[in-house]
Amino acid sequence: MKAICRVLLLGVCILGKVVAQQDSLMMERIYTASFENGKAYENLRYLTKNIGHRIAGSAKAEKAVLWSKALMEGLAFDRVYLQEVEMPFWDRGEKEEAYIVSTKEPLNILSLGGSVATPPGGLEAEIIEVELLSELRAQGNKVRGKIVFVNKPWDESMVETGIAYGLNSSQRSRGPVEAAKLGAVAYLFRSLSSSPDDDYPHTGGTRYVNDIDSIPALAISPVGANKLSEALKKDSATRIHIVNHSAWKGNVTTHNVIAEWRGTDKPDEIITIGGHIDSWDVGEGAHDNGTGTMGTLDAIRTLMKLDYRPRHTIRLVFYMNEENGVHGALQYGETAKANAERIIAAIESDAGGFAPRGFDIKSSAERVNWIQQHWKPLFEQKFWVSRFLQGSPGVDSGVWGRHFPNTIMFNFRPDPHRYFDIHHTAKDVFEAVDRRELQSGVAAIASLLYLVDQQIDQLP
Ligand SMILES: [Zn+2]
Known part of the structure; x- marks a missing residue:
């Protein structure tokens, strides 16, 4: 009996190692693709230099919406659409x-x-x-x-x-x-x-x-x-x-931008990923939150270019008006609730585009422990990403997450030291973003998205 158990345990152990090796190889491919062929930095250049800052409700915010939609339509998504958001417009x-x-x-x-x-x-x-x-x-x-x-x-x-x-x-x-x-x-x-x-x-x-x-x-x-x-x-x-x-100028209709990449095994189970597309009306909204939107889009694009096929439906959301009323996240949540959707996980990037450090996780201590044991080692040694702690979700996920209390939520955490030097100021411009740091974050986010899609069913 004892001998059989040992053989079984060894089998589980060897299987675990093989899976971890596959994951590690996939992550290497993701990092290489992001550093060598990433598009987040060049897309960010366009967003910040050709469109510029984009306070929700403004003509520039709408331009960013339509440009983002066109970017998504250029990729292998199954569906790209705008979700209407009603909100009051404030003008400086x-x-x-x-x-x-x-x-x-x-x-x-x-x-x-x-x-x-x-x-x-x-x-x-x-x-x-x-x-x-x-x-x-x-x-x-x-x-x-x-x-x-x-x-x-x-x-x-x-x-x-x-x-x-x-x-x-x-x-x-x-x-x-x-x-x-x-x-x-x-x-x-x-x-x-x-x-x-x-x-x-x-x-x-x-x-x-x-x-x-x-x-x-x-x-x-x-x-x-x-x-x-x-x-x-x-x-x-x-x-x-x-x-x-400055003054309030009455109600306007604006939009969340949404793209879906249909899952092969469980298309009705959705992983939401994204960040807010609006910014304040000073600077260029580069770190807040051009890097978050262009980064999450590029994470998906990177997986697509590696011929990855997701098991669950991956839904990219660019939320409107995180900065001045979170109307986009409110609308997203109400619609998802009304449609009784199954959103099993969320990833948000809204803390800048500096070098990635890890993710805060809104879930049970048991699940966070599991992630620390199984996923953290994959990131830590080769890729310098080591923070996997229980914590708060991003602002937008937190808002719509009130309707989805059991959804596990990951909040991307880049290095925090310089973010509040430039946050919400005229200094938040494209030149404040480093290409390599940004693409390293793209790779970390793509790697996490891959692991969530592959292994979420194994979480305790
Ligand atoms: Zn932000």
Whole structure:
């Protein structure tokens, strides 16, 4: 009996090794194809240089939609289509201006996404500076008629820049409402930048609520925030002048772009992969999120060029408006739910196109352990990709995933150190992306997609 078991175990062991060897060889082919013949970088060049930034609802965003659709139609997908998305359109209008009234010293500011305009000609007021919104209440009546200035420096100690960002991003979204409740006339927010010497303001979404006045809300560069804080130390009655023209422009119809590569064994089981196609309306939306869209598309193209045939249906989704309301992901989720689709896995890329480090996984600890045992070694030794940890999905997957709580979700994690230097700024341009790093990420994503498609049924 014992001897039979040993033989059986040996068989399982040898079989396991053979499978791992096949996977390893496939991944080598994927990496070689991506480095030698990858198209993500050149597609990104077109998207950023010929189309440019593309805030959801704009003509450029629609141009990006149609161009992406044509790109997908040029590949071996079985079906390519647009999914309508209704959303309100927010437009920045003419460039913002700000200066310290006494010295005329200019300050670099950017309207936060969703902000209302200042009155015509701008507004001028004294400042009330705090690090945290929670300090505002104690100021009571002193806030009335002033500009609330939240000046919390970036936490330099964090290796995980995404966590440093997350620590403070709620002050960006909740700030205008909290300030307006106490009678403030505008909201000025120190940019979420990991670079302390940065004179670029970083935009990002904010929001209002019914029954509380909507006040103009703007981001100020770290250098500008330091200047203003110094001026306030010398003279607490320092006034600034700000002009902002942004406004909501009513509803528009825009689109998610979707392509499907039909599975051979289980075509009704879907693996969703993609990222958001919109960007903020400064820079070129290169790392956020040209690399995510062009990268996931190229991961699939690479598998196609290697004559791979997927077992499950692979569905590529370019979501619209992750940045200013996640309307595309909401629509995707509602449609998939209404159609009672079986989405068994999701992969999202929306953290930049720097050198790949791994994937965060939204699933049970048991499944993450299994992946660490079986897939991580394939990535780690040859390809320098080693992070496979339980974590959050990407923003878009997280939104539609509320309808699909059991779907395993992978969130692509490239190196995090430089992302928040350029995130949501004029610096997020094609030149900030390295071809080799990008194609290495494409290969990591294609490898994961291959492993998910081949082995998802073996997960515990
Ligand atoms: Zn993004």
